[in-house]
Amino acid sequence: MSSIKKVIVVGAGIAALSFAKTISENCQVIMMTKKQFSSSNSMLAQGGIAAAFSAQDSVQQHVQDTLAAGCDHNDDKTVQELLLLGKHLVKELVAEGCLFDLNEEGLPQLGKEGAHTSNRILHAGGDQTGKALVQFLKSQLGSHIHLYEYHHVMDLLVHEGKCTGVVWKDEKGHVHTMTADAVVLSTGGCGNLYEMNTNDPSVTGDGLLLAYRAGAQLVDLEFVQFHPTLLTIAGKAVGLVSEAVRGEGAYLEDETGRRIMEGIHPQKDLAPRDIVARAIFHEQQAGHHIYLNIHDIPHFPTRFPVIYEMCLRAGIDMVSGRLPVSPGMHFLMGGIKVNEHGETTVQSLFAIGEAACTGLHGANRLASNSLLEGLVLGNKAARRIEHMSKRQKAISTFPLQEVWSVPNISEAQLRNWMTVYASIVRDEKGLQTLLDKLERVSFQQINVKDITNEQIELSNQWSLAICLAKSALLRTESRGGHYRMDYPYRDDVLWRGKQIVHEKGHIHIMENERISAKWNVYS
Template sequence: MKKADVIIVGSGIASLQLARHLRKDLNVIVLTKSTLRQSNSSLAQGGIAAAIHEDDHPCSHYLDTMEAGRYINDACKTLQLTTEAPGIIEDLIKDGCQFDHDKNGSLLLGNEGAHSYNRIVHGGGDQTGKRIVQGLISKLTGNITIYENEFVYELQKDITSRCCGVKSKDSAGETHTFSAPHVVLATGGCGQLYSYTSNTESVTGDGMTLAYLAGAEICDMEFIQFHPTLLYCEGKTKGLVSEAVRGEGAVLIDDNGERLMEHVHLLKDLAPRHVVAQTIYAHLQKGHRVYLDIRSISQFEKRFPTVSSLCKSIGLSLKDGLIPVAPGCHFSMGGIRIDDVGRTTIEGLYAIGEAASSGVHGANRLASNSLLEGLVYGKRLAQYINTNLSAHLRAESQRQYHKGPYSLPLPEKEEIQSRMMNHVGIVRSKTDLLLHKEWLESFPIDQLPYFDLSLLTIEQVKLLFMLQTSWLITCSALEREESRGGHFRSDYPYEIEGWKLKQIVQQRTLERREIDEQIKT
């Protein structure tokens, strides 16, 4: 058994931000399923949203976030997030992070969907996540030990039901035990549950299932964001085409060159992601193709090196200025319920980043708020743990396991992904959801809490976790009998009555004016 003061499961921006700000006298262990630099954070092409410009304000950022989240965000937490955003950017700059600047030396602020101001900070064009990850890694100190290719399959609790450690398997299948009074899940989302996704291969919702099996509260799992523009070729998605491309003037067109979003939403191509994704999906379902027209963007390859490299890697020429796109799973707004510092409903267990449901995203995340959330909550949790170290480990509680059999009938990963895309994807219905729930329950996921997972292979456990997380999403999608944000039900297609929506918009407009007046005075 290896002992530590803090165990962090995952190695994305939330994890690295936490490790970076923990006290240097603490023994910190980071366990990552793959390698330190292989995470969604490293792939993040978008930037960080922060109200930095003199004409902008955190309250305006807050209102945009609430509107994108369809007004079910936790209002207090959302305002706290947007208020802390400028300070996060200042911290990163002080740490040496290289962001993009305009010709006058000021931060270059871009625009993305559903933002009312240019407030997106980028690094290296579309390499923001990679730059921040590299910067945070460079700040890690000797008190932090990193174990790569370590798959955590179980959370341990002591006799008082406090989380006190984890069990894991290495790449050779050997089992290890790590103990600590503070255990943090920063495992990311669940994009790889779907056949079309922008997420890296390791992101399959493990943290959500780990917490659920341990008895932690899970919420809002039905809210899955599908990014409108993934590179689409030969029936498969090949990677993300950043929303910043549309922020710079690219537009969506159909086979005939007609603009898709012209009469769909007031913000047109920069409408909230769920609106754009559903519009593209409807066109694809009719047998049409959809393209991102980039011809209006000068020096595209210099401005978007990651997207350009991605297109070249599959032999797609940018000479015509058209990139074929389709929507795919991008972000989970739900997850492990946490408070304003990252505590879950189990003492000693914390969650940050996409694995957590903090309440700041509501039903649909505003563009470029994901890196921001990870950085804000990573720093907050570090400050909390640094001043709350009095917890002591007690004897581990003994779990009662089934003795077998362990020759489980499990589906292939690709079958899970295909069924999730078809039945619990961009458009859902009660019929499809019930069919999928029945299929998921044909596997022994109800017995997961009683399995001795150390007797299974890593691949078996991964598949069981994928099935369990899929079940959580499916059940949540069945329970919410309305369409809202990233959750669209074809049998309940109207999110809210028109007059109510108009009232809300009018109220938000009034609030914005009042805020602007307060700023002036």
């Protein structure tokens, strides 16, 4: 029997590519993505990648900033280990020739973003860091890495508690199975559960539900990060305005020019994202229009070329220097529960990137830690799989689920409910209303050969919405990205109490509450 291990990677963002770059030639890697290779959140990442790169900075200070932003909900050991290895891997990328923006001394130019106490954000192409990293990592891949576009993974194969492969649909709708020694989920989060979001349209929570139905645990789903500044025209988001813009001196103001973050937080416009997003939300609830004032940023078109072109396409008067903005769903801090190597609670099933919950981000992700986490966890998962033993015996054939239950609800309606009841601020009444509405949805039975990719995505989103609503109901406190109007922070501090009365704890969606393969029944 061949000693070559076979690994299936679902997704093609920075975490998947870091995995593929790291894994040895003793592994054959099949990378499947349901859309084009370029369809990922990593390609859209503007801000940068955080690392304690300068002599004036330290990993320990990066750790402290990460813990402070995460509201004492992080896994301290994981934070220490990931940020230390992250610094090493970023330095490797620089040495290998990744085209980060450089200063006059020829060293990486370091920017600053929300809740960071030092300049430690490396950028590439101004505001095209994710795209540059993806393209660089892809250029490093060996011949043992095989990438397949338009391979929509719809389910996992599990045999005797071990993940043994995937079920997928091709472009023509034909259903196939493929076995492997390990499966790695790198599918991103679930931004498209909300009307206003920064995510690629392909990011619909698929990986979380794949793992969930296979028996893995989901954790901390209630912690949803809303980015404060989405460029918004006539109530519709047209794109993200990176936090790096505020790091360069932009500030938030209302229609009168009043700076809205004055007196809210010591870091003002660079406060943690949950604080800034709620500040904007409350100002909008009071009837104000919020703008990002970029007057103080010299050479804006060259420093932020993608954002500048986006504004021009949207018809923004750049001479005014005021960009209309609103918060939108950006990142899921929770996800598939994994250990420090990306291993889930199901044998031979791994999760990396935003789909995974490592404990790095806690209740609120520190800006630009996500690309770093993807880089590190992809590397660690690859090292782990290299040392796994190859499966020694052939797997028996698997009966496919012939009929799937698809909810009779439109994606637009689901997004509306999530935005109304489980958005930047929540309460028990709204969350229970959301859960009741979701559970009253009827279903249609569709044969596996006839189900469309859109129906698969909708079913995943509906299931994940239920899990998120239940998690949000269970956490009867306000912490980070989860703000309960009926359980505000201690001492009537609206934005963040320094003392949290509740002990650190994670809310798991346990296996005994797992959604069945039909997607509409809790077992």
